[in-house]
Structure formats: C-alpha cells, structure tokens
Amino acid sequence: MSLKLATSALLNTSKIYRKVMMVPPTHYDVIHQNLNAYMDCSRPVDKTKAMQQWEGLRDTLNAHGLETEICQPEPGLVDMVFSANAAVVLNNKALISKMAAGPRRHESNHFAEWFRKAGFEVEELEKTGKEYMFCEGNAEFVPNHDLSQYFLGWGQRTAESALEPVRDYFSLDKNSVFKLRLIDERFYHLDVAMAPLCLGHIMFYPGAFDAESLKTLYNAVGSEEKLVAITEDERCSSLVIPSLSQTETRQLL
DSSP, rough: OHHHHHHHHHHHHHHOEEEEEEOOOTOOOOOOOSTTTOOOOOSSOOOOEEEEEEHHHHHHHHHHHHHEEEEETTTTOOTTTTTTGGGGTTTTEEEOOOOOOGGGGTTHHHHHHHHTTTEEEEEEEEGOOOOOOOGGGGGGEEOOOOOOOOEESSSSSSSSGGGHHHHHHHTTTTTEEEEEEEEEETOOSGHHHGGGGGGGEEEOGGGGOOOOHHHHHHHOOOOGGGGGEOGGGGOOOOOOOOOEEESEEEEEE
C-alpha cells in the first residue's frame, strides 16, 4: 500500500471518528490452526513485538486526535485483540457478533458486557435462534466516507442472511446497504479487502470479490475514478469502521 493511500485512510478515520475501542494483545497467541489462511501454530508468537506494535498503533491513533478506550482481554481468549469482530456498532447500538470460528464464540459475552457498561444499547445475534446466521462485526460492515452508504461482506465468515438483521436493527434504508461476496479465503473479512478513503474514494482489492459484487461496488460508488484498485501485495486492513452516538463517534479496531 502506498504511503499516500495509507495516509488518506488514516486522515479519513481521524476526521470522522473520535474514539476507538481496542483490546491489548496480553493473551494473544496462535493456538487454533486454520482459523484463517495465515495462522500457523508451528510459528511462535513474539508477544513482546505484538505488544509493541499494538502500542504503536494506539499512539498513532492518539496522535491523530482519536481517543482510545480499552476493553480488557480475558485469559484463554487469544483472539480478542481483533476487536473489530466484536460487534456491528452504529448510533450507540451494538449488535454483538456470532462468530463463525468456534473457538472465538466465548468472546461475545465479554464484549456484550463491555458495551453495556459503556452505555450502548446491546442486542446479541446469538439469540436470534438461527444456527447459521454468522456475522463477525464491524470487520464485515464498512461505511463510505460520509456514512451515507454501508457495505456488508459475506461468504467467508459472515452469512448472506445477516444482511437483513443488521439493516433492520440499525434502521438503515435498504438502498444504503450493499452486500459484497468475498470469494478468496485470504480475504476472510471485508476490512482486509477494502477501505474507504477521503472524498468518497474506496481502496479495494478486486480479486477478493465475485463479479456481481464488483458490479455492485461500481454502481454504488458511481464513478470508476473513485475506486482505487490495489494489488494483492497492497491489500488493506481497514481503520475506518464507525460506531456513532449523538455526541461522539466510536470505532472498533
């Protein structure tokens, strides 16, 4: 990813969002093989380096005007650090995720408790009673630069059927939410395949999506000039996933 694109993504974040919820990698480890295409239990985690990287990210966000709120990690829940998966969050409401990855499902109770204590209205997708309605939070729910459009990723870790409950819970106009199918297991969440930039531009990796979803994306944006296609090596990890309240904007990371 070029420095120009990375800077644009960060500036977009700092202009719209004010607070970021983060979970430190205190208990982070790779103990579950094949949760995604990159996990390898034979390679030990450098926990000191992981904490240094996390602190560097936190400090960078703070330096650009974003406050950070900390959700304390739970022993044994090694992936809580990936807190964008915790819930879909918007307008001071949190729809707690139902994880497709079995080892991560116990995270949901802890995240639900954190959101309640933070003053959010909370609903739990697990309680819908629909066994296969998986949705992995704001990692799959990506807005455009001015929050007038929302993109929901599905096909890898989130079910297509999650679109309706997400849209209904947040009372979103059906014409403002677009579903995008992810077809490459390396791009298992939408936020590693696309990221909104300033002024309505969207950075994305075309190979992550099927043909119909690419057409949907082009039609939604309305201008090819605003779509910034990147290469596989430049694929993005989004920093711009919002959670809005009346007086402040929060974000999961």
